[in-house]
Amino acid sequence: xxxxxxxxxxxxxxxxxxxxxxxxxxxxxxxxxxxxxxxxxxxxxxxxxxxxxxxxxxxxxxxxxxxxxxxxxxxxxxxxxxxxxxxxxxxxxxxxxxxxxxxxxxxxxxxxxxxxxxxxxxxxxxxxxxxxxxxxxxxxxxxxxxxxxxxxxxxxxxxxxxxxxxxxxxxxxxxxxxxxxxxxxxxxxxxxxxxxxxxxxxxxxxxxxxxxxxxxxxxxxxxxxxxxxxxxxxxxxxxxxxxxxxxxxxxxxxxxxxxxxxxxxxxxxxxxxxxxxxxxxxxxxxxxxxxxxxxxxxxx
Amino acid sequence: xxxxxxxxxxxxxxxxxxxxxxxxxxxxxxxxxxxxxxxxxxxxxxxxxxxxxxxxxxxxxxxxxxxxxxxxxxxxxxxxxxxxxxxxxxxxxxxxxxxxxxxxxxxxxxxxxxxxxxxxxxxxxxxxxxxxxxxxxxxxxxxxxxxxxxxxxxxxxxxxxxxxxxxxxxxxxxxxxxxxxxxxxxxxxxxxxxxxxxxxxxxxxxxxxxxxxxxxxxxxxxxxxxxxxxxxxxxxxxxxxxxxxxxxxxxxxxxxxxxxxxxxxxxxxxxxxxxxxxxxxxxxxxxxxxxxxxxxxxxxxxxxxxxxxxxxxxxxxxxxxxxxxxxxxxxxxxxxxxxxxxxxxxxxxxxxxxxxxxxxxxxxxxxxxxxxxxxxxxxxxxxxxxxxxxxxxxxxxxxxxxxxxxxxxxxxxxxxxxxx
Numbered sequence: 001x002x003x004x005x006x007x008x009x010x011x012x013x014x015x016x017x018x019x020x021x022x023x024x025x026x027x028x029x030x031x032x033x034x035x036x037x038x039x040x041x042x043x044x045x046x047x048x049x050x051x052x053x054x055x056x057x058x059x060x061x062x063x064x065x066x067x068x069x070x071x072x073x074x075x076x077x078x079x080x081x082x083x084x085x086x087x088x089x090x091x092x093x094x095x096x097x098x099x100x101x102x103x104x105x106x107x108x109x110x111x112x113x114x115x116x117x118x119x120x121x122x123x124x125x126x127x128x129x130x131x132x133x134x135x136x137x138x139x140x141x142x143x144x145x146x147x148x149x150x151x152x153x154x155x156x157x158x159x160x161x162x163x164x165x166x167x168x169x170x171x172x173x174x175x176x177x178x179x180x181x182x183x184x185x186x187x188x189x190x191x192x193x194x195x196x197x198x199x200x201x202x203x204x205x206x207x208x209x210x211x212x213x214x215x216x217x218x219x220x221x222x223x224x225x226x227x228x229x230x231x232x233x234x235x236x237x238x239x240x241x242x243x244x245x246x247x248x249x250x251x252x253x254x255x256x257x258x259x260x261x262x263x264x265x266x267x268x269x270x271x272x273x274x275x276x277x278x279x280x281x282x283x284x285x286x287x288x289x290x291x292x293x294x295x296x297x298x299x300x
Numbered sequence: 301x302x303x304x305x306x307x308x309x310x311x312x313x314x315x316x317x318x319x320x321x322x323x324x325x326x327x328x329x330x331x332x333x334x335x336x337x338x339x340x341x342x343x344x345x346x347x348x349x350x351x352x353x354x355x356x357x358x359x360x361x362x363x364x365x366x367x368x369x370x371x372x373x374x375x376x377x378x379x380x381x382x383x384x385x386x387x388x389x390x391x392x393x394x395x396x397x398x399x400x401x402x403x404x405x406x407x408x409x410x411x412x413x414x415x416x417x418x419x420x421x422x423x424x425x426x427x428x429x430x431x432x433x434x435x436x437x438x439x440x441x442x443x444x445x446x447x448x449x450x451x452x453x454x455x456x457x458x459x460x461x462x463x464x465x466x467x468x469x470x471x472x473x474x475x476x477x478x479x480x481x482x483x484x485x486x487x488x489x490x491x492x493x494x495x496x497x498x499x500x501x502x503x504x505x506x507x508x509x510x511x512x513x514x515x516x517x518x519x520x521x522x523x524x525x526x527x528x529x530x531x532x533x534x535x536x537x538x539x540x541x542x543x544x545x546x547x548x549x550x551x552x553x554x555x556x557x558x559x560x561x562x563x564x565x566x567x568x569x570x571x572x573x574x575x576x577x578x579x580x581x582x583x584x585x586x587x588x589x590x591x592x593x594x595x596x597x598x599x600x601x602x603x604x605x606x607x608x609x610x611x612x613x614x615x616x617x618x619x620x621x622x623x624x625x626x627x628x629x630x631x632x633x634x635x636x637x638x639x640x641x642x643x644x645x646x647x648x649x650x651x652x653x654x655x656x657x658x659x660x661x662x663x664x665x666x667x668x669x670x671x672x673x674x675x676x677x678x679x680x681x682x683x684x685x686x687x688x689x690x691x692x693x694x695x696x697x698x699x700x701x702x703x704x705x706x707x708x709x710x711x712x713x714x715x716x717x718x719x720x
Binding site for chain 1: 369370372373376379380394397398401488489490493542543544545546547682683684686687691694695697698699709713716
């Protein structure tokens with residue numbers, strides 16, 4: 001083999017080795033800039049007095065002080081807390097129950113599975129609009145019950161400032177629990193039959209089998225469904241906008257709708273950035289412990 | 301001979317020059333707006349037609365969505381990039397906010413030549429100016445303090461006259477309620493709550509108090525007894541709406557009055573468009589009357605001129621400014637949109653009875669200094685203050701907060717937004 005051919009081969013080998021990095025690097029640079037760059041920009045803006053247009057003169061914590069003094073932000077936060085807790089708990093419980101029931105080797109399982117999974121195919125906007133009509137006292141359930149003769153039936157959560165946030169939970173759970181069911185069903189199918197048979201031989205009933213044997217095996221599924229539901233809940237924006245528009249008043253405001261309203265309707269970029277940073281902090285508080293436990297698990 | 305040739309050449313050249321300037325006589329304008337539906341789209345179409353008939357090039361940039369929020373986001377990006385549109389549908393103190401960023405062009409040359417000061421209400425002219433120079437041109441005037449009522453429904457309980465004070469309104473509303481009719485059609489959205497509230501303040505405190513509290517944001521006025529009384533009246537109005545008001549759009553509330561499900565609606569004169577579109581006749585199928593206070597609550601749309609460069613674009617901007625303020629355009633535009641001309645000297649022969657009444661009251665209000673800008677419709681205070689105001693009013697309307705607490709929280713909220 002000639003010297004030149006040898007050299008060509010070496011160059012090709014180097015290229016081959018570096019090719020993945022070369023191919024991935026533009027994408028890496030782009031996400032570095034468009035995701036992390038903009039996060040940094042938002043954090044910076046949250047420390048300035050930006051109004052209509054961004055300004056770059058630092059102004060300390062004034063936006064955060066303003067944010068925490070705003071009653072609407074407090075409402076948004078407590079709503080987020082109520083919504084997250086109920087949404088995640090109910091979705092998980094209903095999802096697990098549906099998955100277990102479907103796992104009993106019933107007939108037409110495929111059809112039923114599709115029925116439960118179908119809400120997931122709808123966007124939150126459609127879900128919100130449909131439930132807005134269903135829950136509207138003048139159009140939906142209440143009117144139906146009245147026309148059926150139950151004149152005393154009363155269901156006005158949607159227009160009741162104290163209860164409106166729970167209608168968001170209802171619509172959210174309806175939309176997402178089918179997805180959790182699918183996750184768990186996949187998990188249940190992967191459980192080794194031998195283990196279940198062993199439990200049966202040991203004299204465990206079906207309840208005991210699920211509670212003590214199957215569900216503990218599902219731990220990773222619980223974790224991933226928790227993470228998915230948690231970020232859905234924290235980001236929730238479209239569902240609120242379609243279902244209640246943040247109302248009555250601002251009783252169903254969430255941090256995301258709060259941020260939108262300050263940034264785009266009120267020309268208060270600084271305060272909006274501060275609220276966005278608070279949302280990021282909330283998500284980090286959930287994700288970081290999860291990542292930590294995952295990475296620790298992987299290195300074991 | 302030689303001379304003749306030369307003259308011919310010059311004449312020919314001049315002719316050519318004139319021809320090219322004629323083709324660009326109107327210049328070029330890019331117009332950013334969010335008038336994309338119904339009467340509004342038709343109205344902006346009129347502007348485009350008039351501009352093009354003067355030989356200009358019109359670049360249309362309609363950005364619908366979020367009541368102008370999407371357009372504002374686009375505008376922000378264009379301004380930061382240094383390439384703003386020539387004219388933007390932008391109103392109220394928003395004009396000043398942008399002017400302070402030094403991104404607006406003034407059209408004072410046109411304004412002085414055409415003497416805008418003489419034909420515009422002074423309150424409106426002040427909003428259009430920054431640093432004493434016109435940076436925007438108004439296209440219309442909407443009146444916000446209107447009652448819209450269904451006379452057939454009122455007749456059922458023996459009401460023949462529209463209420464002149466809020467007490468009279470309460471008495472009428474109680475009669476209607478006893479008869480099982482919803483007295484007030486209302487949509488529970490923050491801006492609608494605020495629209496009602498500012499009209500109440502105007503009725504109870506009068507124009508001077510309104511200016512002090514809602515425009516100058518004087519803390520003593522904001523926490524005064526008059527303000528407490530206004531909140532008390534708003535609480536009463538809350539009792540006159542149906543159970544299902546939450547989140548309803550304003551035009552659905554108008555439809556309730558039309559169908560006779562409710563007696564009154566308190567809304568700006570865009571509600572008239574809904575009545576007219578349904579083939580209803582003013583004075584017969586529906587009645588319009590100003591809410592109490594003997595004042596005029598002003599809302600106006602305007603085009604604001606941004607800093608563009610190049611002779612062609614600057615020319616376009618001037619032509620557009622002059623066109624917007626021309627009596628002919630003000631008439632056609634406002635016939636399409638349902639408002640009244642911003643120029644006070646345009647004849648209202650072709651307009652309906654409600655518009656004529658609005659015009660008469662406007663002239664009286666200018667005379668008596670009772671013309672006030674609307675807070676709910678972004679005419680009086682910056683968007684940050686307006687936002688806090690809307691939050692508080694809508695919270696009051698949707699809870700059992702006491703009026704005394706409401707004025708305290710309102711003053712605190714306004715202060716918070718002002719320290720911004």
